[in-house]
Amino acid sequence: MDKALRSNFAVIAEREPPPTNSNALPNLQTVTLIVENMRCGGCMSAVEKALLAAPSVQSARANLSAKRVTASYNAAATNPEHLVATLGHAGFKAAEVANGRDKAQAREASDLLRRMGVAGFAAANVMLLSVSVWAGLASDMDASAQALFHWLSALIALPAIAYSGQPFFRSAVGALRAARLNMDVPISLGIILASGMSLFQTMRGSDQVYFDAAIMLTFLLLIGRFLDESVRVRAKGAAENLLGLKALSATVIGTDGQPRRIPARALSPSMRVLVAAGERVPVDGRIVNGTSELDESLITGETLPRMVRVGTDVHAGTVNISSPIEVSATATDENTLVAEIARLMQAAEQGRGRYVRLADRAAQIYAPAVHILGALTFLGWMIAGAGWETALTYAIAVLIITCPCALALAVPAVQVAATGRLFAKGVIVKAPDALERIAETDTVVFDKTGTLTIGEPRLISPEKMCPDVLAQAASLAAHSRHPYAKAIVRAASKRGLAPKWHSAVREVTGAGLVAGTTQNEERLGSAAWVGADTDGGDQTATLWYRKGRAALTPFHFEDALRSDARSVIGDLQEAGYTVELLSGDRPHATSLAAAGAGILEWRAGVRPDGKIGRLNDLSALGRKVLMVGDGLNDAPALAAGHASLSPASAADICQTTADAVFQGEHLLPIVETLKVARAARQMSLQNFTIALGYNALCVPLAMAGFVTPLIAALAMSASSIAVTGNALRLRTRRLALQPRWTKEKHA
Amino acid sequence: MTALAWLIPAALLLGLLGLAAFLWALNSGQFEDLEGASWRAIQDSDAPDSPPVNESDNTPRTREDD
Numbered sequence: 001m002d003k004a005l006r007s008n009f010a011v012i013a014e015r016e017p018p019p020t021n022s023n024a025l026p027n028l029q030t031v032t033l034i035v036e037n038m039r040c041g042g043c044m045s046a047v048e049k050a051l052l053a054a055p056s057v058q059s060a061r062a063n064l065s066a067k068r069v070t071a072s073y074n075a076a077a078t079n080p081e082h083l084v085a086t087l088g089h090a091g092f093k094a095a096e097v098a099n100g101r102d103k104a105q106a107r108e109a110s111d112l113l114r115r116m117g118v119a120g121f122a123a124a125n126v127m128l129l130s131v132s133v134w135a136g137l138a139s140d141m142d143a144s145a146q147a148l149f150h151w152l153s154a155l156i157a158l159p160a161i162a163y164s165g166q167p168f169f170r171s172a173v174g175a176l177r178a179a180r181l182n183m184d185v186p187i188s189l190g191i192i193l194a195s196g197m198s199l200f201q202t203m204r205g206s207d208q209v210y211f212d213a214a215i216m217l218t219f220l221l222l223i224g225r226f227l228d229e230s231v232r233v234r235a236k237g238a239a240e241n242l243l244g245l246k247a248l249s250a251t252v253i254g255t256d257g258q259p260r261r262i263p264a265r266a267l268s269p270s271m272r273v274l275v276a277a278g279e280r281v282p283v284d285g286r287i288v289n290g291t292s293e294l295d296e297s298l299i300t301g302e303t304l305p306r307m308v309r310v311g312t313d314v315h316a317g318t319v320n321i322s323s324p325i326e327v328s329a330t331a332t333d334e335n336t337l338v339a340e341i342a343r344l345m346q347a348a349e350q351g352r353g354r355y356v357r358l359a360d361r362a363a364q365i366y367a368p369a370v371h372i373l374g375a376l377t378f379l380g381w382m383i384a385g386a387g388w389e390t391a392l393t394y395a396i397a398v399l400i401i402t403c404p405c406a407l408a409l410a411v412p413a414v415q416v417a418a419t420g421r422l423f424a425k426g427v428i429v430k431a432p433d434a435l436e437r438i439a440e441t442d443t444v445v446f447d448k449t450g451t452l453t454i455g456e457p458r459l460i461s462p463e464k465m466c467p468d469v470l471a472q473a474a475s476l477a478a479h480s481r482h483p484y485a486k487a488i489v490r491a492a493s494k495r496g497l498a499p500k501w502h503s504a505v506r507e508v509t510g511a512g513l514v515a516g517t518t519q520n521e522e523r524l525g526s527a528a529w530v531g532a533d534t535d536g537g538d539q540t541a542t543l544w545y546r547k548g549r550a551a552l553t554p555f556h557f558e559d560a561l562r563s564d565a566r567s568v569i570g571d572l573q574e575a576g577y578t579v580e581l582l583s584g585d586r587p588h589a590t591s592l593a594a595a596g597a598g599i600l601e602w603r604a605g606v607r608p609d610g611k612i613g614r615l616n617d618l619s620a621l622g623r624k625v626l627m628v629g630d631g632l633n634d635a636p637a638l639a640a641g642h643a644s645l646s647p648a649s650a651a652d653i654c655q656t657t658a659d660a661v662f663q664g665e666h667l668l669p670i671v672e673t674l675k676v677a678r679a680a681r682q683m684s685l686q687n688f689t690i691a692l693g694y695n696a697l698c699v700p701l702a703m704a705g706f707v708t709p710l711i712a713a714l715a716m717s718a719s720s721i722a723v724t725g726n727a728l729r730l731r732t733r734r735l736a737l738q739p740r741w742t743k744e745k746h747a
Numbered sequence: 748m749t750a751l752a753w754l755i756p757a758a759l760l761l762g763l764l765g766l767a768a769f770l771w772a773l774n775s776g777q778f779e780d781l782e783g784a785s786w787r788a789i790q791d792s793d794a795p796d797s798p799p800v801n802e803s804d805n806t807p808r809t810r811e812d813d
Contacts, residue, residue, distance in 0.1 A: 038788065041783070041785075041786025041789065042785065042786075044787075045790055046781055062779055062780075062783060063780040063783055064782040064783030064786060065779075065780045065782040065783060066780065068778075110773060110778070113773055113778065114770065114773055117766060117770060118766065119767040119772065121763070121765065121769075124762060125758065125759060125762050128758060148751075152755065156759075250769060668762050
């Protein structure tokens with residue numbers, strides 16, 4: 001992206017007559033905006049045109065893959081908020097990119113691409129020369145021409161390997177320094193030995209020259225690594241877009257008493273923030289003015305709103321329900337809840353760092369094995385009396401032929417195919433080893449509010465209510481932004497009852513809605529305020545309605561389950577997964593949700609440390625837990641689980657922590673993720689088998705001294721293509737979540 | 748054999764040209780938005796008489812171009 005910016009400035013500098021430096025220009029600034037619903041070329045040009053139509057926008061360039069647009073504008077005349085509003089008028093939902101953390105990774109990907117280009121050029125030219133030599137061996141090429149071709153190959157291959165192979169060499173050195181073995185150790189050794197020996201043999205005028213194999217290997221491996229990296233850049237960008245679109249703007253009351261909108265991240269402690277009814281609180285702070293109710297489900301999992309008044313601490317992410325409040329922002333670390341969660345997360349994340357990836361686990365067996373084989377070859381030929389030079393040549397040939405090209409491509413190729421397939425289904429896989437960990441899980445632990453449920457209340461059985469009463473209550477409720485009131489309106493309109501517009505409805509904070517004269521008063525609100533006589537044992541969330549002296553009507557609410565919750569849980573259980581529910585909500589609501597979804601094992605009122613405790617208990621029992629959660633109170637558990645998923649509606653910290661984020665209202669992506677992860681694991685193992693099978697065929701040849709450069713080059717390319725082709729099948733294969741019989745038998 | 752004296756350098760030069768073209772394309776950001784680039788090719792929103800906008804060069808669309 002930064003290059004695009006630079007070329008922006010270059011163009012502008014050429015356009016403005018005195019092209020001296022940027023000081024001579026109007027105060028030009030560049031901003032990158034996320035545009036969520038830019039989906040095709042038409043949208044792309046519409047976005048660019050909409051921005052250019054705004055005064056003081058100098059240039060705009062949309063990036064369709066990243067769903068972002070970069071604009072340079074005159075900072076004196078406009079600001080990013082205006083540009084976002086401009087795009088809003090054109091029908092595009094836009095937001096400013098919160099931070100450009102993915103730049104380093106994008107640079108990494110383009111660095112790999114550059115090395116790949118160099119390796120590809122070298123590989124093509126060395127191959128050209130090698131094919132001539134191979135053809136010459138069968139016909140009439142003389143020794144001097146062959147030597148010339150070998151020297152030319154060396155001239156092209158050696159610098160190219162020295163440049164392109166660096167990512168592998170660096171990684172191998174890093175692993176060795178940490179006294180570990182990874183796939184890059186045998187790769188680097190194979191490449192370096194192949195080049196070194198080829199150079200030596202070229203000097204001697206022998207035909208044991210493997211430059212083609214060495215550079216081809218580098219090229220193929222770089223392709224795998226680049227694809228892996230670029231998929232991750234894309235996933236990270238998509239995840240950042242999700243967060244950026246959720247980022248809030250806040251209304252700040254300035255020292256002059258005038259309100260103005262600023263982005264929430266620009267807030268600083270002691271600023272006074274006005275939070276209107278229905279808005280999300282953008283910052284941690286203390287209420288200095290106003291009384292209201294807060295929906296804290298994203299923080300605690302509790303669905304019942306909490307009454308707050310002057311002096312109450314509020315957390316970012318909660319929703320202000322009934323009336324405007326003024327909050328004085330405090331620093332985050334003053335806040336005990338958030339600080340506690342951060343501390344728990346830090347502790348929980350340390351466990352995950354110990355996970356060793358499949359390929360590296362394979363390398364820990366593979367690398368010593370091939371090195372022992374090489375040594376055996378050397379010793380064997382020495383004992384057979386072949387002389388040290390021949391023995392060494394054959395030993396190195398073994399190391400070249402066992403260089404785990406296919407093995408190193410086996411996992412990345414599957415990863416790329418699997419991640420791409422999930423991306424198309426709205427699942428963004430962020431952690432590089434996420435799929436491997438997800439595939440190993442045998443237990444799924446759900447959070448309730450916002451994960452298993454939609455996170456907004458629904459009126460229970462509206463069809464059993466008297467339509468008149470429902471219509472009257474809806475007419476009152478239409479005046480409020482309270483989630484319960486909105487639920488009544490939704491239920492009424494679903495039954496075809498249109499709310500009538502009352503002119504004199506008053507909302508009483510923390511109590512309810514009232515309309516009409518004292519004789520014929522209508523009230524909709526809490527039990528005490530309406531005058532209902534409850535025994536206090538009623539656990540469900542309830543509003544009461546009364547008209548005049550008529551009888552009271554209760555409206556019970558529940559947090560509705562996601563529409564496919566029951567079938568998804570059923571699928572998971574059928575496939576042998578143990579499903580649990582851990583909620584911070586009250587026992588009654590939790591038991592209802594558990595019963596509705598068909599979950600047998602549930603716990604209610606669990607605090608963040610309690611969730612971690614439960615996960616630790618499960619892992620002590622030998623279970624690998626997939627944690628699915630969305631609230632701030634789930635974040636530590638997401639970090640503690642063996643793997644974790646978050647819906648896109650989750651708190652920022654959860655989306656950052658989770659291994660993968662799924663979009664949409666359905667839970668089905670969870671099943672899809674498990675399916676793909678398990679298929680990916682299966683195909684990685686298949687690929688290992690293919691790669692090892694090829695080794696089983698070639699290593700005896702190499703040990704016996706029959707390997708020629710032609711066989712090495714052919715075998716290497718063939719096995720790499722075979723594993724890549726196998727991995728690509730994952731894109732289109734039909735997958736089923738099969739019962740885990742094998743696992744069950746073990747347990 | 749003498750043909751090799753110029754054929755090999757010619758082959759290398761052509762290869763290098765390709766490499767240089769690739770590196771230029773990479774540095775000018777042509778690989779940053781592969782999806783968008785495929786759409787830009789068929790967009791006809793630019794007036795035919797306007798100076799051709801070098802889309803591939805990642806030149807931003809500017810006021811004067813429209």
